[in-house]
Amino acid sequence: MIRPVPSRRQAIADDLRHQISTGHFQAGERLPSEAQLAARYKVSTPTLRSALALLEGEGLVEKIHGSGNFVRHPLHRITYVGGAATSPIAPLQATVRTTIVQAHGHLPALLNIPPLSPVTEVLYITHEGKSPHSLARIYVPRDFAPADSSLPEELAARSTPLGPPLAEVQERLSARLPTQEEATTLRISTSLAILSLTRVTTDVTGRVVEAALLVLPGDRADALFTTSLMA
Amino acid sequence: MIRPVPSRRQAIADDLRHQISTGHFQAGERLPSEAQLAARYKVSTPTLRSALALLEGEGLVEKIHGSGNFVRHPLHRITYVGGAATSPIAPLQATVRTTIVQAHGHLPALLNIPPLSPVTEVLYITHEGKSPHSLARIYVPRDFAPADSSLPEELAARSTPLGPPLAEVQERLSARLPTQEEATTLRISTSLAILSLTRVTTDVTGRVVEAALLVLPGDRADALFTTSLMA
DNA sequence: GAGTGGTCTAGACCACGAG
DNA sequence: TCGTGGTCTAGACCACTCA
Incomplete structure (x- = not known):
C-alpha cells in the first residue's frame, strides 16, 4: 500500500538479510567487498552502501574501516529487570573502571x-x-x-548500605540514537537505536544515594517492569 | 580524539541546528530548497541531504515530499507513567478506532x-x-x-472491571527504529528512535485481560517507573 | 603497497504536491 | 505545469588495516 515501489536499496538489503538468516553468510564471516557486491547487484557503490547501512542499523552487520563488512554474531538478548536497587546486568562479565570526578552536566540535579x-x-x-x-x-x-x-563490586551490590535504608528507585527510560562515543565503545552503528535508562535511588531521608545511566542497545536488550496490583 | 575530521555533513547539520535553535529559522517555517542550501554551503545535493537526514533523525526537521523541508514545532515532552493498569497517555486528544480482529503474530502468545x-x-x-x-x-x-x-473509553478506563480483580501489570520496553508504517502514521523519520512498550495486564486467575503495544517517539516521550523499597 | 571502507561530486531521471 | 524532494549513477580522492 504505502510502498508499491521497492527501492534498490531495500531489495538489496532484503536479499542480504535473507542470505544471512539462511546461513549463506555465516556469523563472523566477512562479506564480499562493497565493490564486489555493487558489481553483483549491478548498482553503484553509494547505493550498495546505503543498503548495508540498513543492515547495520538492525545490528546484523558490523563495518570495520579498512577490513570489511562482517556478519555479527547474534548476541543473546538480555533483560534489565527494573524496580530493584541492585546492579543492572548481573550474569555477564564486565569491564569496570572507577574514577572520582566532579559532578557536571545533569549530574548535580540528578544527585x-x-x-x-x-x-x-x-x-x-x-x-x-x-x-x-x-x-x-x-x-x-x-x-x-x-x-x-572500596571495590566497585561493593558499590554495586550493597543491598545493605551503611547509611539510612533505601526508600525509592526511580527509573526513567527513553529511546535515542547513541552518541559517537557510545557507538564506538559498544562497537555499534550510530543508527542503531538504544534504550537510555536513568535510575535514581533515594534513601528514607530523601538523599540521593546513587544515580545510574545505562545504555542498552535495542538489538540485544529489553527492560522489564513488573507491578503487583494487589491492594 | 575520535573525530578530528569534522565532515561537511556534520558541519552543515551543526550550522542548521544552530540556526534553528537561535530562531533564525522559525518553527513551522520552510527551509530553502535543497538545491539552494547546497549552493549556499557549496556542496552537492546528496551531501546536503545527508546533513538534513541527521536533523530529521533528531526530530528537528520534517521532510514533505514535493513541498520542502520544514522546521518542526517542538512538541511537549510527555511522560508515560508505568506500573498502572489504566490508560497510557491521558491528557492528550486522541484519534480512536476500534475493530475486531483475529489474533495473529505475537498476540496469541501475549494474550x-x-x-x-x-x-x-x-x-x-x-x-x-x-x-x-x-x-x-x-x-x-x-x-x-x-x-x-462498548465504547473504547470504557475499555481504557475500566479500573473496576466486571471480571476478577486485576493482579499484575508487566511492561517490557525496548528501543528500535520505527517500521515504515509507524513512521508514516506518526509523521516521523524512519531514523528517529522510538520506545516500544508492551504492557500485559493479568487478573488474579492468571488470565490476560489486556495487552497494549505502545510506540513512543524518542524525541518527545519518556517512560517513568517509580518503585518503593519500603518493606 | 594493495585492498578495504568513508566521503564527496555533478550531474540524471523519477515521484510528489500545489496551483 | 513547475518546483520540490527521492533515488541512483560513475566515478574521484582520502583514510584505515594488514601483510
Whole structure:
C-alpha cells in the first residue's frame, strides 16, 4: 500500500538479510567487498552502501574501516529487570573502571548536590565473549563512599548500605540514537537505536544515594517492569 | 580524539541546528530548497541531504515530499507513567478506532489465547495540535468485552472491571527504529528512535485481560517507573 | 603497497504536491 | 505545469588495516 515501489536499496538489503538468516553468510564471516557486491547487484557503490547501512542499523552487520563488512554474531538478548536497587546486568562479565570526578552536566540535579561536588564514577562495560554488550555509568556522591579503596563490586551490590535504608528507585527510560562515543565503545552503528535508562535511588531521608545511566542497545536488550496490583 | 575530521555533513547539520535553535529559522517555517542550501554551503545535493537526514533523525526537521523541508514545532515532552493498569497517555486528544480482529503474530502468545481467536483492537493515535504524538494498540480478548457497542473509553478506563480483580501489570520496553508504517502514521523519520512498550495486564486467575503495544517517539516521550523499597 | 571502507561530486531521471 | 524532494549513477580522492 504505502510502498508499491521497492527501492534498490531495500531489495538489496532484503536479499542480504535473507542470505544471512539462511546461513549463506555465516556469523563472523566477512562479506564480499562493497565493490564486489555493487558489481553483483549491478548498482553503484553509494547505493550498495546505503543498503548495508540498513543492515547495520538492525545490528546484523558490523563495518570495520579498512577490513570489511562482517556478519555479527547474534548476541543473546538480555533483560534489565527494573524496580530493584541492585546492579543492572548481573550474569555477564564486565569491564569496570572507577574514577572520582566532579559532578557536571545533569549530574548535580540528578544527585541533588552542588555542582562540581566530588562523586565516584563507576564505568561498566558488560561483554558477551569479545563483543561489548551494554554500558553503565554509576555515580555515587563521595560522602556515601568514604573508603578510598572500596571495590566497585561493593558499590554495586550493597543491598545493605551503611547509611539510612533505601526508600525509592526511580527509573526513567527513553529511546535515542547513541552518541559517537557510545557507538564506538559498544562497537555499534550510530543508527542503531538504544534504550537510555536513568535510575535514581533515594534513601528514607530523601538523599540521593546513587544515580545510574545505562545504555542498552535495542538489538540485544529489553527492560522489564513488573507491578503487583494487589491492594 | 575520535573525530578530528569534522565532515561537511556534520558541519552543515551543526550550522542548521544552530540556526534553528537561535530562531533564525522559525518553527513551522520552510527551509530553502535543497538545491539552494547546497549552493549556499557549496556542496552537492546528496551531501546536503545527508546533513538534513541527521536533523530529521533528531526530530528537528520534517521532510514533505514535493513541498520542502520544514522546521518542526517542538512538541511537549510527555511522560508515560508505568506500573498502572489504566490508560497510557491521558491528557492528550486522541484519534480512536476500534475493530475486531483475529489474533495473529505475537498476540496469541501475549494474550495466552489460541491463534486466530477474536480480539478487540483499539487503535489510539494521540495528537498535540495537528501533529501525531504517539501510537497505541490495545488488544482485549473478545470474551472480556462481550458488549458489541462498548465504547473504547470504557475499555481504557475500566479500573473496576466486571471480571476478577486485576493482579499484575508487566511492561517490557525496548528501543528500535520505527517500521515504515509507524513512521508514516506518526509523521516521523524512519531514523528517529522510538520506545516500544508492551504492557500485559493479568487478573488474579492468571488470565490476560489486556495487552497494549505502545510506540513512543524518542524525541518527545519518556517512560517513568517509580518503585518503593519500603518493606 | 594493495585492498578495504568513508566521503564527496555533478550531474540524471523519477515521484510528489500545489496551483 | 513547475518546483520540490527521492533515488541512483560513475566515478574521484582520502583514510584505515594488514601483510
